[in-house]
Amino acid sequence: MKINNRLKQIGDLVEANSFCLDVGCDHALLDIYLVKKNKNIKAIASDIAEGPLNSAKENIKREKLEDKIELRLGNGLDTYSNEVDTVIISGMGGRNIIGILKNNLKITKKINTFILSPNNYQEDLKRFLTKNSFYIDDELLVKDSKFIYQILVFKKGKKKYSKKDYFFGPKLLEKKGLLFKEYYTKELKSREILMNLLPKNFRLKRYKIKKEIELIKEEL
Numbered sequence: 001m002k003i004n005n006r007l008k009q010i011g012d013l014v015e016a017n018s019f020c021l022d023v024g025c026d027h028a029l030l031d032i033y034l035v036k037k038n039k040n041i042k043a044i045a046s047d048i049a050e051g052p053l054n055s056a057k058e059n060i061k062r063e064k065l066e067d068k069i070e071l072r073l074g075n076g077l078d079t080y081s082n083e084v085d086t087v088i089i090s091g092m093g094g095r096n097i098i099g100i101l102k103n104n105l106k107i108t109k110k111i112n113t114f115i116l117s118p119n120n121y122q123e124d125l126k127r128f129l130t131k132n133s134f135y136i137d138d139e140l141l142v143k144d145s146k147f148i149y150q151i152l153v154f155k156k157g158k159k160k161y162s163k164k165d166y167f168f169g170p171k172l173l174e175k176k177g178l179l180f181k182e183y184y185t186k187e188l189k190s191r192e193i194l195m196n197l198l199p200k201n202f203r204l205k206r207y208k209i210k211k212e213i214e215l216i217k218e219e220l
């Protein structure tokens with residue numbers, strides 16, 4: 001089955017012998033890729049909606065992987081089971097992901113590894129998880145068609161980060177990979193457009209964006 005570059009890169013971050021819970025699996029293409037790639041990986045593919053779960057069921061059946069991937073219908077981490085050590089959540093807004101983790105904070109704290117690919121509010125997610133005793137183990141920028149996505153790996157433990165680390169991502173800053181410039185040039189442009197649209201009396205918002213624009217310009 002064909003998998004896009006974003007999901008492939010997420011799958012390649014999963015360690016051998018992991019027991020994964022994929023929250024919001026949709027078609028379960030990631031889970032199929034994972035268990036085909038490594039016979040020691042096990043996965044629970046879960047989704048809040050029946051439609052996606054039915055398409056996941058068909059795909060898993062077509063690949064004859066029913067004994068490797070368990071399907072669960074449910075909200076966020078409600079589908080967790082004790083064997084799970086790695087939780088993957090991708091293709092959702094950052095605040096939605098924070099909501100899922102907050103709703104089941106006890107379970108969140110039991111997880112060893114989170115592999116998360118939020119569409120937005122990445123900084124909020126980094127702050128939330130570091131406040132809850134996780135550190136940023138890795139970060140990737142991945143291009144898929146014309147979009148660039150962030151993939152973040154969190155592991156249990158404490159580390160201190162600067163304002164700049166939270167904004168850009170400590171690992172992305174360290175690596176300064178090929179996509180860094182392209183990604184933050186787009187981020188800069190979107191802030192400049194927003195700055196022109198925001199009314200003058202939105203002082204706090206304008207101040208925050210102005211500071212971010214300065215930060216990006218310094219780094220590029």
Ligand SMILES: C[S@@+](CC[C@H](N)C(=O)[O-])C[C@H]1O[C@@H](n2cnc3c(N)ncnc32)[C@H](O)[C@@H]1O
Pocket residue numbers: 007023024025026027046047048049052074075076077089090091092100
């Ligand atoms: C845009 S799709 C992303 C699919 C896949 N994870 C990916 O990255 O391509 C989002 C999926 O998350 C599911 N979803 C949204 N909120 C959820 C929640 N609170 N718990 C479980 N699944 C959720 C939706 O039903 C949908 O199938």
